[in-house]
Amino acid sequence: MASITIRGVKKNYAKTQVVHGVDLDFASGEFVVILGPSGCGKSTLLRMIAGLEEISDGTIAIDGMVVNKLEPRERGCAMVFQNYALYPHMSVAQNIGYSLKVAGVPAAERTQRIQAVARVLELEHLLDRKPMALSGGQRQRVAMGRAMIREPKVFLFDEPLSNLDAKLRVQMRSEIRKLHRRLNATSVFVTHDQVEAMTLADRLVVMNGGRVEQVGTPAEVYSRPASRFVATFVGAPAMNMLEGEVTLDGISLLGGSRKLNVSRTGLAVGAKVAVGIRPESVRMVAPGTPGALAATVDLIEELGAGRVIYVDLDGAPFSVVTSETVHPEPGSTIGLQFAEADLHFFSSETGGRLDVFKVSVPEPALQG
Amino acid sequence: MEKRVTFGRWTIGILFAVPQLLLIFTFFYWPAGQAVYWSLTLQQPWGGGNIWVGLDNFRSILSNADYWNSITASLVFAAISTGLAMVIALVLAALTDRQLAGSRLYRVVLIWPYGIAAPALAMAFRFILAPEAGFMAVVNKFWPGFWDPGLDGADAMASVIIAFSWKYVGYNFIFFLAAFQAIPRSLIEAAAMDGSGVIRRFRDIQFPLITPTIFFLLVINITESFQDSFGIVDIMTAGGPANATNLMVYKIYSDGFKGLDYSGAAAQSIILMLLIIALTIVQFRFIERRVHYR
Numbered sequence A: 001m002a003s004i005t006i007r008g009v010k011k012n013y014a015k016t017q018v019v020h021g022v023d024l025d026f027a028s029g030e031f032v033v034i035l036g037p038s039g040c041g042k043s044t045l046l047r048m049i050a051g052l053e054e055i056s057d058g059t060i061a062i063d064g065m066v067v068n069k070l071e072p073r074e075r076g077c078a079m080v081f082q083n084y085a086l087y088p089h090m091s092v093a094q095n096i097g098y099s100l101k102v103a104g105v106p107a108a109e110r111t112q113r114i115q116a117v118a119r120v121l122e123l124e125h126l127l128d129r130k131p132m133a134l135s136g137g138q139r140q141r142v143a144m145g146r147a148m149i150r151e152p153k154v155f156l157f158d159e160p161l162s163n164l165d166a167k168l169r170v171q172m173r174s175e176i177r178k179l180h181r182r183l184n185a186t187s188v189f190v191t192h193d194q195v196e197a198m199t200l201a202d203r204l205v206v207m208n209g210g211r212v213e214q215v216g217t218p219a220e221v222y223s224r225p226a227s228r229f230v231a232t233f234v235g236a237p238a239m240n241m242l243e244g245e246v247t248l249d250g251i252s253l254l255g256g257s258r259k260l261n262v263s264r265t266g267l268a269v270g271a272k273v274a275v276g277i278r279p280e281s282v283r284m285v286a287p288g289t290p291g292a293l294a295a296t297v298d299l300i301e302e303l304g305a306g307r308v309i310y311v312d313l314d315g316a317p318f319s320v321v322t323s324e325t326v327h328p329e330p331g332s333t334i335g336l337q338f339a340e341a342d343l344h345f346f347s348s349e350t351g352g353r354l355d356v357f358k359v360s361v362p363e364p365a366l367q368g
Numbered sequence B: 001m002e003k004r005v006t007f008g009r010w011t012i013g014i015l016f017a018v019p020q021l022l023l024i025f026t027f028f029y030w031p032a033g034q035a036v037y038w039s040l041t042l043q044q045p046w047g048g049g050n051i052w053v054g055l056d057n058f059r060s061i062l063s064n065a066d067y068w069n070s071i072t073a074s075l076v077f078a079a080i081s082t083g084l085a086m087v088i089a090l091v092l093a094a095l096t097d098r099q100l101a102g103s104r105l106y107r108v109v110l111i112w113p114y115g116i117a118a119p120a121l122a123m124a125f126r127f128i129l130a131p132e133a134g135f136m137a138v139v140n141k142f143w144p145g146f147w148d149p150g151l152d153g154a155d156a157m158a159s160v161i162i163a164f165s166w167k168y169v170g171y172n173f174i175f176f177l178a179a180f181q182a183i184p185r186s187l188i189e190a191a192a193m194d195g196s197g198v199i200r201r202f203r204d205i206q207f208p209l210i211t212p213t214i215f216f217l218l219v220i221n222i223t224e225s226f227q228d229s230f231g232i233v234d235i236m237t238a239g240g241p242a243n244a245t246n247l248m249v250y251k252i253y254s255d256g257f258k259g260l261d262y263s264g265a266a267a268q269s270i271i272l273m274l275l276i277i278a279l280t281i282v283q284f285r286f287i288e289r290r291v292h293y294r
């Protein structure tokens, strides 16, 4: 178990900077997920912790000791790679036991520890196989075993599940979670998959363009996204965004004559804002219902338990998740309703969250 | 569905193969057959056809001490030059693989020696290794008589080995570098995370994974050291001094075309061919087992 402290860490490749100064603290035994779109610098950050990538600026400390100049092997981290990176010429047992062999652990103890890890991961019957002869899920397990056997202070995962099929991914997800509960080592897990991130994380770090956008529990990130980017990146389907301008008595939406009746927001009149509303916070009502917003149905996606209804709101795409059995025809008009408390406000210029005054009465907020 | 051209009648398939078969027959089987025929006959000095002598040519060659000397020289040459060319190329490729900047340039520069014709290369090395001028002259000044390939058989052998190895270092390097670069970076990184240092990673991960290339180059280098050495020997030492560098392939030429013993030369080339075949079989039987194909 170990805490990780990251201070002002930057990464440059030649002239381009890909990580622009990151400050993070991971507590001992915590399961942290770094979430972000492809190319945002997640792997680079993880590899700097691992020691596989030089740290251009700033410091990384593990358990209070700055590790910037330490070799990977001196840092006490184990890593699971996206493509598993199993040694193709070694058997499963040799793959799992390689670090012990390098460390000079006697053969008898090695065998015993390999057996123990194999038992946990249900790999016992595969120990003599070569990686070539394994399925994707089994390879994944071997990669986990190779990381586990060293009993590392820190586990690093670089998108370890993204090469698996959907069903296996869900299964491995819960297994990783179980393993963490059992080993309780500090874990940093990188992914671009927000469902994976939400389900695994004790704490979520959302990254974009080499910067940290938000740090918080999955629930915090979901319910109070710190920026427009986080709001649209976390949650599926993505949060709806309506562009508008603050007026004396509400927000007038761009692209139409509609207006959102919002009680005192504390926002400066004339400010350009984006108003966010989660698809699952929108209620579908009969067209013409007082206070409802009229929209045209574009497309309906069946989810089984419910459906996503994509509508057109004055040319802006908008989606609604509903579990009701109503089945509007594409092309028909429906009414949309939502509570003021469910609205999120972001600055159109900076994308940052705008904190509004607490709204006392959750009344119907819309006017057609 | 399988996409494959099939011929209704096998004759059409044969027709397509004919040009290739014709080439192979004309330039390989026919001359080889001729050589076998000559090796079993004696060509009369003043014409008048060949006399069938059975295995007499082989008997007389194999009872000749000069010939055994030539076999020994060839084996020594093959072992040392293959070893040198492969080890040097392996080290260069391993170093280049770690530091990739400019590796495209190395690749071009190092393949050039292989493109140089053996006689031209031998000529260059004759000057480079001349005892009376250049670097070796300086060495000779400090250790008089240290280097004289014209008189000392071992020095002459060293000269041809150096020239031959120089040519094949470039060739081997290209293959080794390609093999190293085909190893996924993440394997090396995984080994580094497992606590393995540079040398240990080379031994445990990189080396085993390039064994197919090593094996391929071993077969090629050994075969070529028996055959491609001709031009170098001819220009640099002409087999001398005192037959010290009279490799099998060179002796075939000197006995056949200078000594005009066609039948003996033919028998020698059959023996050389059998030797190369035997060596290749041995390599496939005993070394290939240790190769990890991925």
Ligand SMILES: Nc1ncnc2c1ncn2[C@@H]1O[C@H](COP(=O)(O)OP(=O)(O)O)[C@@H](O)[C@H]1O
Pocket (backbone or CB within 6 Å): A013, A018, A036, A037, A038, A039, A040, A041, A042, A043, A044, A045
């Ligand atoms: N070796 C490299 N040289 C130059 N740029 C790189 C290198 N590795 C990564 N990058 C760039 O750094 C950015 C972040 O990469 P990475 O950390 O791999 O992103 P991801 O979040 O998808 O894991 C990307 O824009 C990528 O193009």
Ligand SMILES: [Mg+2]
Pocket (backbone or CB within 6 Å): A039, A042, A043, A044, A159
């Ligand atoms: Mg990545």
